[in-house]
Amino acid sequence: MIKKLLLLLCFIPFAHAKTTLIYNVNGYTFEQGKLVQFHAIKFSDDTIDQIYFKHQALPKDTTIEKIDGKGQTMLPGLIDAHGHVLGYGESLQYANLMGAKSEQEAVDIVTAFASEKSDTAWVKGRGWNQVLWPSKQFPSKALLDEKFPNTPVWLERVDGHAGWANSKALSIAGITKTTISPAGGEIIKDKNGEPTGVLIDNAMDMVKQYIPKMDLADIADILQQSMQSLASVGLTSVHDAGISKAELEAYKFLELNGKMPIRIYAMVHVNEPQWQQIVEKGPIHTKDDMFTLAAIKIQADGALGSRGAALHAPYSDQHDTTGLLLQSPQTTHKMALAAMLAGFQVNIHAIGDKANTLVLDVFEQQIKATNSAHLRHRNEHAQVVRPEEIKRFNALNVIASIQPTHATSDKNMALDRLGAERLKGAYAWRTLLNNGARIAAGSDFPVEPPHPFYGIHAAVTRQDRDNQPEQGWISEERLTLEEAFKAFTVDAAYAANQDTLIGTLTPGKKADFIMLEQDLFTQEPSSIWKNEIHATWVNGKKVFQRKP
Template identity: 55%
Template sequence: MKILTKHLSTLTLFLLTSSSFAFAQTTIITNVQGYTLADRELKQFTAIQFTNDKIDKLFIEGEVLPKPGQMTVIDGQGKTLLPGLIDAHGHILSYGLSLMQANLLGSLSEESAVKKAVNYAKANPDITWVQGQGWNQTQWENTQFPTAKSLDKYFPNKPVFLRRVDGHAGWANTKAMELAGITSATKSPTGGDIIRDKSGQPTGIFVDNAMDLMTKSIAPLTKQQQKSVLKKALNKLVSFGLTSVHDAGIFTDNLELFKELSNENALPMRINAMLYLPSENWQETLKQGPFTSRDNMLNFNSVKIQADGALGSRGASLIADYSDHAGHKGLMLHDREKLILYMNTAMNAGFQVNTHAIGDNANKVVLDLYQQQIKATNSEALRHRVEHAQILQLSDIPRFAELNIIASMQATHATSDKNMAVDRIGEERILGAYAWRKLMNAKAVIAAGSDFPVESPNPFFGLHASVTRQDHQNQPENGWYSEESMSRLEALQTFTIDAAYSAHQENILGSLEKGKKADFILLEDNYFTENQQDIWKNKVLATWVNGKKVFAQ
């Protein structure tokens, strides 16, 4: 009798935990203008049927739909249905924080940015530090870095630290520098720069690794605060039609929080996490090996390394001097030996290596080291990536396909940088910058992203920039170096199947077909027929992830 009871208990547990057996729920969405990619070709359909988290069938025009029976039927009302969009390079925690800090995006002057920080501080009187992000001096009339003096006028006693739009420079007031112990004697760290005035005094600007001198004085978030910020960010991201994000550079404690959210079934979208190298306990974390949750909502099989800085703050590492700053070539954030250590350790542990490289020198160094370390570790199949691949020597472009390296790029960086990029690197080097068409012609795979919160996480901004090479004012008239633009199909491919491929997930994500995950979005306008200059205006009506509606207007 005890044996029979044991078997009955086991059967009951199986029935309760096997959703495919006990809780199968079939849904069909009809009356849609559906599009997906099938073998790199566009496929259209009018209805999609899925059971639980997997797609059963796409119905093309003229096919007889099944009788409703026990299934749920949803009328798509003629709206457009696309595969869920994947952002291959974003920063989830930073994005969540940006929603809770001073938003300096769109500031047209130093004084305008200061006023936004002042208004934020007035609305949040209990904060101990005023933090924010989004200023961009290249959009100001004088294009010069701001200084502590303009902040000191309004914040004589409260510390302020405001990150540049790209996250590669920070702007501090005098009080913040005092708390951090910054004086004229403080030396710039390796891979960083403290900007100084003619007398050698720090001006308040800290570039790349020098930012750490400031941030160490800011109290870190508690575990519960981090979790709350992540939830806020994730719930906002799905409203843009994103069903998956590659989180480009997290720490071990962030990974543990994602695991908690996964175990609580509290992830509304898929996360492909990249561990930041170096970070606390990174070697121990890699020794535990890659990880994928049972429902594929959380995937950890890659690392993020940062080779150089950003172009706007002149931290991107160039082979020759900046065109607008003689004698300056930017910054490599790690020496060759450390880069080899990070790459080799990760590759040998079975992790994909994703390295940030913006300048042509950084890209060449990374490609050279990849070529060497891929051979040494026999890890070509891991599909290593270059994050940004922004400024390339023309001779380095074919190497991506030759080495099976993925170019993880952000289209809106081109349209945001267009007003200063030629100033920074000149007319010759610009021909290898933001060079999507040259890379595609050389058979490279491009995985698209946004680098949020540097840019908006809205993927339709990226699709628009990919197709038009224009900003939201449709400038320049014929597109910025428009010969590098993509077709609508190619652009969608970079945000879907190729982004999935870049995370080793193309067999379950990135297109809509039988057996794949039911990740898709419903749109107000038809991406393939609307005016291309209006692509960025498209609105997401609903987002489904794993067969569940996680957002609706």
């Protein structure tokens, strides 16, 4: 019987690994913390076998598939450490208000968008930013009511921390003069007590709960389209900063059916009613490493642009408010403790200095209580920090998850909101590094565009894409090119406990890389943001190819 089995085994076809060699490339990666160059890479299936330096000869094995890189620059796949995949996918289908220069222009964009949608129960949009308007004031429902008297309209601010509704939407939500603002939110009202149509942070849910929900198929379709678009800008992995149970199920479906073009490291949002039940089941790591759920997302406060960021002292341009904590400090402590005990990384959104103090206090107490420093907990944004507290990041082994383009977008209003003194600890990437903190970089898309080269450009120049201001905004906080690149590769991978898997082009790691025409490390810094991706590879497979 044993002889028969052995004989049968001899005839069972075994799958052979497909080995590929891409040569004639201008390759860059990090090796033992140093930037190195190479001219070829060999990988089998999804795993890197070897990179070849200039002095090394290439293999002559004829069974290896050989691809001429045509002198293009090859980089490790870029990682966005903080984005919103479903939100970005939805933004591709909603009225795009990014760059609208006035309230009237925003309404005109929405009107034109709605005219092409005959079956829309709700008109939705995102991207307005009153800071860019001449008035610099929040909009009102009046102009929307003129164009949409009978159709509900819901338009989210660029940062997702404020919403703009028309009267029909407010009516559906039952919001009137007598409606009281919820904890952690605000219904903006005029001098007569009438709701203006703008809702801040937790108050947004009063309208959003009435917008028709998508089913699993809809969510999965939008996620897939979103990921494909993200692959086209050179992202091979994204940390999805706050997903629901429905999104989790959609990701599971896509991964099971081999329909995920890029890797996702997901954080379940504590706004999800079942977040604790999800966490209690433990982290999720799929066999192909395309999807991981190993973190939770907590929001301590709102955003600076909508004056929802929690500050120790009143806003410099509105002395009657210090912003909003979205739940009590006690609740934030309890959430963090529960997640840490379940073995989950805790990632907490903190914009204002008061929120950052709270978050660092939470980490100091709960990391010690759970002995969980190895989980590499994160402060998402770390945007306005008291200078004397910056050293706490290194002391607590807490990662600063930053978004460089926020600095260059916010430069037009940050001084007004904070005043000169508080700016000393704001968007302080260089100071964080100098104090031993580890930085992971992202974009916070769809708040900002997802293009990682926009973020690298902003970190290096401290300028917007018009290369303004000339010397850079708070230029002493700029990063070197290598530091910025590392924040989008090595350190972003570290921030997801995936640094043994991705982040560098190293033997044994996954074959995730991108190809582009320009040499990132020799080009003028002012042009970094213009880089376009020629091809994106994930797990040894090409998932994006730019058309000629």
